[in-house]
Amino acid sequence: MPKATETILEIDLNALDKNYQYITSKIEPGTKVLAVVKAFAYGSDSVAVARELEQLGVDYFAVAYSNEGEAIRNASIETPILVLHTLPSNFENIVNRCLEPSIYSRKILEDFIAFAETKNQKNYPIHLKFNTGLNRLGFQETDISFICEKLKSTKAVKVKSVFSHLAASEDLKEIDFTKSQISQFQKISEKIIDTLGYRPLFHCANTSGIINYPNAHFDMVRTGIGLYGFGNDEEENKHLKPVGTLKTIISQIHTVEIGQSVGYNRGFIAEKITRSATLPLGHADGIPRSYGKGKGWVTINGEKAHILGNVCMDMIMVDVTNINCEEGDEAVIFGPQTTADELSAAINSISYELITAVSQRVKRIVVRN
Structure with a gap:
């Protein structure tokens, strides 16, 4: 490694490759992988990381806000990008940069449908976020009928995925709670398929979920901290290398x-x-x-x-x-x-x-x- 002559953050792409290969070794063939590159790829370099992961064949990226997705798009990244925290003020930027919004409330759903219709969009990809216990963002199970009624009344948008977020998948003292989240998400998934009339992707496993709950991989898994070398567990850290x-x-x-x-x-x-x-x-x-x-x-x-x-x-x-x-x-x-x-x-x-x-x-x- 080169010696520092000033304060620098060195980003090791070989370590990133190693971590990606280890994480993907935990999933079944055909399961898609979403890489979380929000917050400058966890403080590193989102463009460099996204370029490397795109070469490795990652299926999706996720960012927190639309400007993070815009920065990656501006670097000629073509892989789909999910915006996890969609705000109405960012709708224009999301559509202009071909980003895909997470829709987490009745208001955001109605507002985005109206916006997409004014832009003459057809089947614009959206992602439905459900709250199963983190109590941060997300629809409730009781919102499914409302969601499906709204979606069936428009051709402007189409659901690309349905997802939730595990609150304590790294904490083995919370196994029962995590299992209850997974069970609730499974129930939501079945209702969505029955009511919506087609089958989007389903995902709820984060890095620790990938490792600790193989039954919760569904169609796609999301990995953030694991890519950057941390497995939330001393034993798992032995298989990973800080980037x-x-x-x-x-x-x-x-x-x-x-x-x-x-x-x-x-x-x-x-x-x-x-x-x-x-x-x-x-x-x-x-x-x-x-x-x-x-x-x-x-x-x-x-x-x-x-x-x-x-x-x-x-x-x-x-x-x-x-x-x-x-x-x-x-x-x-x-x-x-x-x-x-x-x-x-x-x-x-x-x-x-x-x-x-x-x-x-x-x-x-x-x-x-």
Whole structure:
């Protein structure tokens, strides 16, 4: 891997390929795969990731909002793109960029049908989202009759898929709850087929659902965090490799005498002579202040260097008293060795939050390691 000369996020496409192959090994032939590339592909690079996955033969992409889908379309990605959180203000952009909206409420259904009709659309693909327990977005089972009546009264739209979202598929203490969600979704699926008169795709399994509930794969599975190297389980993580490595360099090294302080609000006061290394990244780059005062660390020349004092907007200072290093040496925040899972656990967070927080001002470099 190339050594850092500034703060960079290295994106390893070989790791992405490996993760995709492992996840797809868990599904039956013929089951479609939807790759979730929202939030800049979980903090990495949505265009680079989408291009690679399209080459690997993925069937669908999903984004949270239409502007994310537009960015991928602008990169000449032709694979269908599902917009998970459709807003009326985005209808124009969705249709113009050939994106496919998730329809999750009576109002959104009525509004999108009306919009599609004004645009003289015919059989425009939509996706029906049902709430089976996450209680975030989605129709209720009792809405099926209303939905089908609306759909039968127009030729402007056609249902491409029906889906739901598992709330706790990674938590083995919630097996009964997850099974009840799957059972409810199965019931909804059967009602939809009977009432709608044709059979769309059905999907409800996320990454942990793919791994833990093979009976819930239906016609398609969705994978997000697994693609980027995290399986929500220590054993599964052994089969996956983090795609992103966040690294930087040592800008300067100070000797901090006893009684001297480091950083804002004197967040660290030396009780012994301390070597402090300053690194050019901070909370504006995705390192929260909660990692300060020794909770977070970086790795320098294979050794842990804990954060001294408070995280600044653009810099952190780390303890290199017992580390053989010099200015210009590389520091790794997270990657395959020190994973985002491990680092996020230090502040009772999760890998999702840490990797998606990496600022867009951090330079992305795409590699094949």
